[in-house]
Amino acid sequence: MLATCLLALFLGQIKMTCIILILLIALPMIRQYQLNHKIDYRFVIPVIISLSSAICWMQATKNVPxxxxxxxxxxxxxxxxxxxxxxxxxxxxxxxxxxxxxxxxxxxxxxxxxxxxxxxxxxxxxxxxxxxxxxxxxxxxxxxxxxxxxxxxxxxxxxxxxxxxxxxxxxxxxxxxxxxxxxxxxxxxxxxxxxxxxxxxxxxxxxxxxxxxxxxxxxxxxxxxxxxxxxxxxxxxxxxxxxxxx
Structure with a gap:
């Protein structure tokens, strides 16, 4: 989870269109639900980190063409x-x-x-x-x-x-x-x-x-x-x- 959060932080700082890749977090969530019919909501943490990282970058570059x-x-x-x-x-x-x-x-x-x-x-x-x-x-x-x-x-x-x-x-x-x-x-x-x-x-x-x-x-x-x-x-x-x- 620590590694995923770190990668999520980096994801928010690269090409803006790549932010959609954070949805890949859905794959382990789907697999986990199929195995035991439960969802580990800690998977939401990297999503929040990635989106926050991207928003900070977009805010910092909002006046750059x-x-x-x-x-x-x-x-x-x-x-x-x-x-x-x-x-x-x-x-x-x-x-x-x-x-x-x-x-x-x-x-x-x-x-x-x-x-x-x-x-x-x-x-x-x-x-x-x-x-x-x-x-x-x-x-x-x-x-x-x-x-x-x-x-x-x-x-x-x-x-x-x-x-x-x-x-x-x-x-x-x-x-x-x-x-x-x-x-x-x-x-x-x-x-x-x-x-x-x-x-x-x-x-x-x-x-x-x-x-x-x-x-x-x-x-x-x-x-x-x-x-x-x-x-x-x-x-x-x-x-x-x-x-x-x-």
Whole structure:
């Protein structure tokens, strides 16, 4: 509980949209209720700490513009616009999910969205550098699949709801920070790194497929080698001076 409260304090001090992750506290509460039909109300403590931490941070930064292209007044006006046009924000959420990136009228959107697969937005690393670490991630998920907790419908629903809410807040926050000009269209500026906090939650929704690794030592060595290869390639790509750059 002490560790959870400390993490809750930190959660309130990072990206504002991440505050929704405090709802993860519902998962152990649901599991506890399923086991003995009782709820430990001490779980409310980290929620209070996280919200208090976030409120203090928002109060301290209330006069700071959220982006370089909008003022505090434009930000506040955009928030009111979003609240008064819920249908338009739903439209933006749907469009942002499937809109072709080369049709957003922003030349940087493609780079922003593929950075998870290419290592960065501007210094895009090749297949040989990034594929091994992506393969390592897949192997790690499969390697631990047998140990995944068996989620019941309430836990699956709560996890899925947090993922959806995180996506909603991320897109909405981005639209509002730009002054609301993209309301009803693609949320320009979306970056794949924004969603790193919920990748682990998505993995939790993968069912237990009964995959069993016989030689656990060998796969750990293989995964380590893949990660080592990618990080070495990333380091060399930034340190090595390529002849055509001279």
């Amino acid at each position: 959220p982006s370089a292209v909008s003022t505090v007044e434009q930000y506040k006006e955009a928030k009111l616009t979003v609240l008064h046009h819920p249908g338009e924000i739903l439209k933006s959420l749907g469009i942002s999910l499937i809109n072709p990136l080369d049709l957003t009228n922003d030349k940087h959107d493609t780079g922003r969205n593929i950075q998870f697969f290419t290592g960065a937005e501007y210094t895009q690393l090749p297949f040989a550098v990034m594929m091994p670490i992506l393969f390592a991630v897949v192997l790690l998920v499969l390697y631990r699949n047998k140990n995944l907790p068996e989620f019941h419908i309430a836990e699956i629903t709560a996890t899925a709801a947090i993922i959806i809410l995180f996506y909603t807040l991320t897109c909405t926050g981005l639209i509002v920070s730009w002054g609301g000009v993209a309301l009803g269209s693609y949320a320009s500026g979306l970056q794949s790194r924004y969603f790193i906090p919920i990748y682990a939650l998505v993995c939790l929704l993968i069912p237990n497929l009964g995959i069993l690794v016989i030689d656990r030592k060998k796969i750990r060595i293989f995964i380590s080698a893949l990660i080592g290869w990618s990080y070495s390639g990333l380091l060399l790509a930034h340190l090595f001076v390529f002849p055509w750059q001279l």
